[in-house]
Amino acid sequence: MTTYTPPAPTEAPAARTLGQLRESGHQLRTLREELRENLLAKLAAGEDPWPGLHGFEDTVIPQLERALIAGHDVVLLGERGQGKTRLLRTLVGLLDEWTPVVAGSELGEHPYDPITPLTRRLVAEQGDELPIEWAHRDTRYAEKLATPDTSVADLIGDVDPMKVAEGRHLGDPETIHFGLIPRSHRGIVAINELPDLAERIQVAMLNVMEERDIQIRGYVLRLPLDVLVVASANPEDYTNRGRIITPLKDRFGAEIRTHYPSELDAELAVIRQEAHLTADVPDALLEVLARFTRALRESSAVDQRSGVSARFAIAGAETIAASALHRATVQGEEQAVARVVDLETAVDVLRGKIEFETGEEGRETEILTHLLRTAVAGTVRERFRGLDLSLLVDALESGATVSTGGQVTARDFLAGLPVLGESELYDDIAARLDTTSDGETACAIELALEGLYLARKIGKDSDGRETVYG
Structure with missing residues (x-):
């Protein structure tokens, strides 16, 4: 039996401060630039970007590659057991193996591009001495099975009463406990069986996917989130007659139909x-x-x-x-x-x-x-x-x-x-x-x-x- 075994991770780069990172010549790329350029590099080198997938070579894979090159959020439509989840998980292989993050950052922010008030303050105060860590690509992929009990707090976030109790006022962005999607900043978040999310949860995802801001408890936190949202769904449910709201359906740039092996x-x-x-x-x-x-x-x-x-x-x-x-x-x-x-x-x-x-x-x-x-x-x-x-x-x-x-x-x-x-x-x-x-x-x-x-x-x-x- 032939089973695909991913290569063992290499050692993380040596830079441990923002200054050392600058000296190394590291360049900031957005998530979509990273996926696009790494995909094109593999294709140009004749490497298979999709190990372990069979029967999609002439149908699903070309569509997915075009969607990634275009920078689109993607939803895969197909019946059970067609390899949708496996296909989504292979996207991890298109990420850089290691990427720098501000040490202790809740959202894995890049040292060159902090997005939360706290991290911006740390960068301003510590400058080149700002400590950094290296995140492996496996940690930049998050997966959630949509279930009826999934809440807005799970995916988007909510006010953390403990932080309020510490003395911060309720409108302070630092009182927020972020959900799965913001925590996937600079990464990929996959939602399986998307139509099973309650409509109010689907509504909460609209601004995250389009305007890239967070709306929690009546106030808006502007966060330039850099996240790729991918999802899977049954075709029957993924209609306005099924369980998907039309505005969310419109947010996905690519809808790709999967299928069982034809050969x-x-x-x-x-x-x-x-x-x-x-x-x-x-x-x-x-x-x-x-x-x-x-x-x-x-x-x-x-x-x-x-x-x-x-x-x-x-x-x-x-x-x-x-x-x-x-x-x-x-x-x-x-x-x-x-x-x-x-x-x-x-x-x-x-x-x-x-x-x-x-x-x-x-x-x-x-x-x-x-x-x-x-x-x-x-x-x-x-x-x-x-x-x-x-x-x-x-x-x-x-x-x-x-x-x-x-x-x-x-x-x-x-x-x-x-x-x-x-x-x-x-x-x-x-x-x-x-x-x-x-x-x-x-x-x-x-x-x-x-x-x-x-x-x-x-x-x-x-x-x-x-x-x-x-």
Whole structure:
């Protein structure tokens, strides 16, 4: 399985005062300039600015890159499990690895550009001796899941009664406890499921996004906030008929539609990258799960407004791996390898991840089983195209049987195969899946047998514990 691992952070620059920072030649850039210039530099160098993303190369990514170059706030519209949050989190990689901030600054202000009265006073009083710190780019990304109980104080801020009690008057800007968006000054704030915010919270965001000022408890604090607001939403909710207010909708410069992977290879890449597997799962079985997921997205029995998340196939891969590890542990197998017989376990646990149409009550398992068989048949056609399996069919028609099951080891399964004389058919089947172990070979032959059954060339009998082909 291939997983993207971000590079380890380097050491922060040496400057520790404003004077040392000036001597180093450091230049101030706005957040949007920083994102734009770093993105263009990566593109010019042939680097991938979006590691770990699959299936968006020709659709979503170009739109997002244009939005960032234009300096727009962005909202991603799409159904669940389309990679919206992952895409937003990759924006961190376009920030400078280290950026200077005034030491102790609540809003992470740049030493060259203080924005709060307190920090401006410190800069004026201490001059080049002003202490600075270095913030890593990971600290400049904040994420909030919009929930109905989110308050204005959470996102924007509120008066801090403790500061008032210290003797400051109520109109003093220093009495404010800032919320998530002001604290993300010179950074990125991501709000997932934006329409779930109450309307009054959406209203509170209007001035922050457009005029860059803060309105709290009846008075306005002018803060030239430098923040990029990015968000995700379901397309159905992101309308004035849904739960988004039109003025806030208008504040986002770019609305980008995401989608599920359009190609099978991209679907497979997502499963390989995201699934945490406890056993070896051959690529052919991952392909079955990918085809299964895609079939569900096209099925009229499934509520497509809810979508079929990529997590469906990921959870399926993890489930069949767990089934293989369970068998290996109980039966004493040296290596845990998933086989076709483990696919049935995925149907049992994945049913709750799908929303079916109203008229399909009671048929959920039947629908899932049918589409899984369709996915297996498609994988068999692709993997064994042109391979003559007639010798195996003849052996079974002559009375031979092949037994397998969730607790049948790969070695026992292979030992029970009918002898085909001097034929190398079993080796040819194994070669199609590039097998390197008994478990993988057993998986390949099971897949071929299941394909023959689905093509109605052989029979199959299963009681839940044992499956017999014959």
